[in-house]
Amino acid sequence: MPVPGQGVGRPRNSAIDAAILVAARELLAEVGYSQVTMDATAARAGTSKAAIYRRFTSKAELLFAAGVHGADPQPPADTGSLRGDLLALANRIRTDMSAPAAREVAPHVIAEISQSPELSERLRSVFVATEREEIDAILTRAVDRGELSTMPPVATVHRMLGGALFFTIMVIDEDLDDAELGRVVDVLAAGLSAN
Known part of the structure; x- marks a missing residue:
């Protein structure tokens, strides 16, 4: 499976990968989604536009990786329990989705998905x-x-956890404190354990 931002079979250069994502995040914070360009990202990253397109097929994918996902996902935490593992993942998702960059990128990418x-x-x-x-x-x-x-x-669990967090953070813009996040995970873990 390709790493986000990496095409199948393409060599990785972590220094270039990191520079591209840092440049994209900086531009996103400075000028907003609609004003970020591949040319400006390449210039700031000290690379070429072609190098960016070898990693990302579009500006939307680049900014989704930079603003929401990152390019080097870490393995999920092994806490020793289903609830603990789900809670660790939910905490990371909450942190990622609550970041200003993610809040800037998500509505634009959703709009572009509907057209592409x-x-x-x-x-x-x-x-x-x-x-x-x-x-x-x-x-x-x-x-x-x-x-x-x-x-x-797996797809069902992904929809339940990701959907709950996305809806709360991005759609209804409510705080998801530790206690509420724990309750969401408790319901999910209890439902999974009951089957």
Whole structure:
């Protein structure tokens, strides 16, 4: 599975990858989504526009990676319990989605997805796939530990956790404090354990 921002089979250069994402985040903060250009990003990153397009197919994908996902996802935390693992993941998602860059990028990318099946497919094949791999790892550990008797559908768990957090943070703009986040995870973990 490709790492977000990386095409299949393309060599990675972590220094260039990092420079591109830093430049994109800086420009996003300075001028806003609509004014960020690939030319300006390349100039600030000290690379070429072609180098950016080898990693990202569009400005939307670049800014989604820079503002929401990052280019080097870490393995999900192994806390020793299903609830703990889900809570660690939920905390990271909450932090990422609550950042000013994510709040700037998300509405624009959602609007562009509705107009571009290609962008929608690209985000699914790279970013959603990566998120589901993380959830798969968490659920597999829970099955291996005996906390779950069967493997739940990964896509369903992804929709339930990601959807709850996205709706709360991005749509209705409510605070999701630690207690409420814990309650969301408790409901999800209890439902998974009951099956």
